[in-house]
Amino acid sequence: xxxxxxxxxxxxxxxxxxxxxxxxxxxxxxxxxxxxxxxxxxxxxxxxxxxxxxxxxxxxxxxxxxxxxxxxxxxxxxxxxxxxxxxxxxxxxxxxxxxxxxxxxxxxxxxxxxxxxxxxxxxxxxxxxxxxxxxxxxxxxxxxxxxxxxxxxxxxxxxxxxxxxxxxxxxxxxxxxxxxxxxxxxxxxxxxxxxxxxxxxxxxxxxxxxxxxxxxxxxxxxxxxxxxxxxxxxxxxxxxxxxxxxxxxxxxxxxxxxxxxxxxxxxxxxxxxxxxxxxxxxxxxxxxxxxxxxxxxxxxxxxxxxxxxxxxxxxxxxxxxxxxxxxxxx
Amino acid sequence: xxxxxxxxxxxxxxxxxxxxxxxxxxxxxxxxxxxxxxxxxxxxxxxxxxxxxxxxxxxxxxxxxxxxxxxxxxxxxxxxxxxxxxxxxxxxxxxxxxxxxxxxxxxxxxxxxxxxxxxxxxxxxxxxxxxxxxxxxxxxxxxxxxxxxxxxxxxxxxxxxxxxxxxxxxxxxxxxxxxxxxxxxxxxxxxxxxxxxxxxxxxxxxxxxxxxxxxxxxxxxxxxxxxxxxxxxxxxxxxxxxxxxxxxxxxxxxxxxxxxxxxxxxxxxxxxxxxxxxxxxxxxxxxxxxxxxxxxxxxxxxxxxxxxxxxxxxxxxxxxxxxxxxxxxxxxxxxxxxxxxxxxxxxxxxxxxxxxxxxxxxxxxxxxxxxxxxxxxxxxxxxxxxxxxxxxxxxxx
Numbered sequence: 001x002x003x004x005x006x007x008x009x010x011x012x013x014x015x016x017x018x019x020x021x022x023x024x025x026x027x028x029x030x031x032x033x034x035x036x037x038x039x040x041x042x043x044x045x046x047x048x049x050x051x052x053x054x055x056x057x058x059x060x061x062x063x064x065x066x067x068x069x070x071x072x073x074x075x076x077x078x079x080x081x082x083x084x085x086x087x088x089x090x091x092x093x094x095x096x097x098x099x100x101x102x103x104x105x106x107x108x109x110x111x112x113x114x115x116x117x118x119x120x121x122x123x124x125x126x127x128x129x130x131x132x133x134x135x136x137x138x139x140x141x142x143x144x145x146x147x148x149x150x151x152x153x154x155x156x157x158x159x160x161x162x163x164x165x166x167x168x169x170x171x172x173x174x175x176x177x178x179x180x181x182x183x184x185x186x187x188x189x190x191x192x193x194x195x196x197x198x199x200x201x202x203x204x205x206x207x208x209x210x211x212x213x214x215x216x217x218x219x220x221x222x223x224x225x226x227x228x229x230x231x232x233x234x235x236x237x238x239x240x241x242x243x244x245x246x247x248x249x250x251x252x253x254x255x256x257x258x259x260x261x262x263x264x265x266x267x268x269x270x271x272x273x274x275x276x277x278x279x280x281x282x283x284x285x286x287x288x289x290x291x292x293x294x295x296x297x298x299x300x301x302x303x304x305x306x307x308x309x310x311x312x313x314x315x316x317x318x319x320x321x322x323x324x325x326x327x328x329x330x
Numbered sequence: 331x332x333x334x335x336x337x338x339x340x341x342x343x344x345x346x347x348x349x350x351x352x353x354x355x356x357x358x359x360x361x362x363x364x365x366x367x368x369x370x371x372x373x374x375x376x377x378x379x380x381x382x383x384x385x386x387x388x389x390x391x392x393x394x395x396x397x398x399x400x401x402x403x404x405x406x407x408x409x410x411x412x413x414x415x416x417x418x419x420x421x422x423x424x425x426x427x428x429x430x431x432x433x434x435x436x437x438x439x440x441x442x443x444x445x446x447x448x449x450x451x452x453x454x455x456x457x458x459x460x461x462x463x464x465x466x467x468x469x470x471x472x473x474x475x476x477x478x479x480x481x482x483x484x485x486x487x488x489x490x491x492x493x494x495x496x497x498x499x500x501x502x503x504x505x506x507x508x509x510x511x512x513x514x515x516x517x518x519x520x521x522x523x524x525x526x527x528x529x530x531x532x533x534x535x536x537x538x539x540x541x542x543x544x545x546x547x548x549x550x551x552x553x554x555x556x557x558x559x560x561x562x563x564x565x566x567x568x569x570x571x572x573x574x575x576x577x578x579x580x581x582x583x584x585x586x587x588x589x590x591x592x593x594x595x596x597x598x599x600x601x602x603x604x605x606x607x608x609x610x611x612x613x614x615x616x617x618x619x620x621x622x623x624x625x626x627x628x629x630x631x632x633x634x635x636x637x638x639x640x641x642x643x644x645x646x647x648x649x650x651x652x653x654x655x656x657x658x659x660x661x662x663x664x665x666x667x668x669x670x671x672x673x674x675x676x677x678x679x680x681x682x683x684x685x686x687x688x689x690x691x692x693x694x695x696x697x698x699x700x701x702x703x704x705x706x707x708x709x710x711x712x713x714x715x716x717x718x719x720x721x722x723x724x725x726x727x
Contacts (some may be wrong), residue, residue, distance in 0.1 A: 011588040146710070147704040148344055148661065150668055151683065154358065155695060158687055266669055269541050270684060289673070290543055293565075296553045303542050314537040 028323040040310035045309060049101035052181050056095040061237050061277055064090030069295050084301050088291060093301055100279035102304060103191065104183050108261035111195045115202030116253050123210025128218055128237055144204050151265060153201055157272045160193035167193055187278040193309025194273050206252055213245035247324040254317035258310055265306055281306045342707045349703040354402055357692045395452050396425035408465035412458035425452035471504060471697035476689045484699045493568050494666035494678035501598045502659055505605035513613025517621060518640055528610065535607025544600050544673035551596060564593050597674040601667055617648040654717050657709030661676035665702050
């Protein structure tokens with residue numbers, strides 16, 4: 001049977017180069033105005049904290065007992081201008097705030113990164129292999145879920161911070177961390193202790209989510225065909241299962257960063273987290289609280305970045321959720 | 331159902347035991363325990379020489395001279411408190427009061443002293459007459475070593491509990507009262523201006539850390555209002571110590587009902603706001619889900635009044651997932667809100683925990699931790715049972 005074919009010019013049938021998946025996500029994310037604005041805000045904060053040692057006008061820990069509690073734009077006895085004023089020891093607030101953003105944001109990102117990696121790996125193992133692997137991981141998850149998180153967070157933090165020398169952190173890693181956070185090595189060890197504690201409590205939610213995602217992804221036909229083609233478990237897990245289970249994990253990571261940021265601030269605020277000479281938004285706020293009756297502007301200065309970062313990260317997470325949702329078209 | 335409950339009960343006991351072991355290990359077995367603390371304290375106080383006797387006494391007081399398994403069982407069930415009936419095992423060794431020392435001489439001439447063996451053992455007979463708690467299983471949490479030198483932890487908890495109970499009780503009650511209508515109305519008028527404002531507020535409220543919110547409240551209602559000569563709220567504590575005057579209201583006597591009420595307003599308000607932010611979103615989501623179900627459409631098609639559809643058909647079913655929050659509420663009622671209580675200097679259980687932790691009063695910390703875990707387990711169990719009550723489709727097997 002002869003089929004008649006009509007000649008069609010090639011230029012017209014050649015499909016337009018199709019948009020990649022990430023291009024679609026990015027295009028959709030850009031439409032979320034508020035989230036884009038928040039990305040801008042967060043980038044400014046990140047840039048400022050990255051450049052902290054370069055743009056900070058004073059030494060971080062330099063006390064000036066004649067110029068304590070200066071108001072914003074106050075001028076000390078030596079004629080130095082303090083844009084955000086000074087704290088209870090006369091240290092420049094703007095300088096400390098810059099370094100603090102580096103410590104606070106850095107801690108939140110690092111801790112969440114560790115927690116998410118652990119959570120994703122364990123969730124993948126539990127969901128993909130099932131059986132006794134799943135039983136063990138799920139039981140551990142259940143038990144950890146019955147622990148009162150905040151109480152344990154505080155207890156562990158106290159114990160670890162009191163015994164920082166007991167944490168086996170090689171000195172090259174300590175100096176690496178010290179470089180990242182722009183602090184001394186001793187301070188870096190305390191920060192590392194806090195990161196450990198935060199990561200220890202952060203992975204369970206991610207693991208549960210990932211397990212659920214993997215359980216649904218692994219039933220897809222393409223997994224079966226990959227196996228039929230002789231792909232190894234490892235290849236299936238990382239080439240096929242992982243990318244398809246990734247989108248909710250990105251949202252989870254974003255919201256996790258906010259959770260960790262708030263948790264670290266709370267710990268340091270209560271005095272159980274990162275300790276004083278190292279500035280964080282939380283411990284600056286903790287000190288400011290004691291002086292807020294005489295100097296009401298003081299708590300506002302460290303509270304603002306916590307607020308801005310927290311709300312910005314949440315909105316970005318919201319935007320990402322919308323952009324990554326395959327049910328939404330366009 | 332009975333089989334399920336029995337199984338769950340055994341599981342609960344196991345989890346509680348694991349939690350007890352973990353937390354005991356965490357607090358008592360880490361370096362930097364009481365002895366180290368004491369050394370540091372004495373050294374700071376100028377008494378830089380600590381005699382052997384001192385160390386022995388402290389070791390006895392904190393039971394560090396008893397081996398870990400026995401120490402743990404003494405803490406858990408108050409045993410062993412002496413020799414077995416009939417004097418059996420009076421000479422069994424359960425600990426070591428003075429560890430033996432041995433000099434190690436290395437070939438290169440270094441000398442190191444290591445602990446080896448036991449010079450003065452502690453036997454079961456020695457345990458007789460020592461103070462021992464009846465064991466946490468029987469509700470005795472031992473004595474508070476720092477905060478109330480020597481008085482029972484239970485006393486300490488009992489003095490703080492009422493404050494937490496009424497703060498948390500009132501704020502949870504208010505939150506439910508406000509959050510449910512907001513959530514329902516938001517869902518019924520989805521994408522209306524009201525819904526938009528409420529979801530934005532809830533979003534911000536849920537992402538705002540409670541201490542930042544608390545500090546803003548104090549700034550606004552105490553510091554700024556006072557500076558502006560407006561009526562202000564006292565910023566902390568549950569009861570005042572001095573009389574004070576508030577514009578428009580007049581003199582407030584310390585310890586009076588008005589004083590207590592004014593001090594109660596701010597922490598309660600902050601907690602309520604945070605709860606409303608979370609719960610109204612929860613109710614909204616659950617209500618939206620129910621409103622799209624077939625039986626709601628059927629009810630509307632039958633001509634049931636919209637009011638009845640929403641309040642009777644939809645609302646009752648949308649509140650079923652709300653039951654899951656009850657487990658958390660039970661714990662919250664007891665353990666309070668750590669951070670909010672600390673910000674407002676509210677003398678409740680939450681701040682007790684923070685204080686005890688800050689001053690290394692481990693028995694108090696342990697007691698609160700264990701009570702929390704047990705309450706959470708009970709809460710989860712109650713939730714499961716309640717689920718079958720409110721939703722007959724769910725059966726426990």
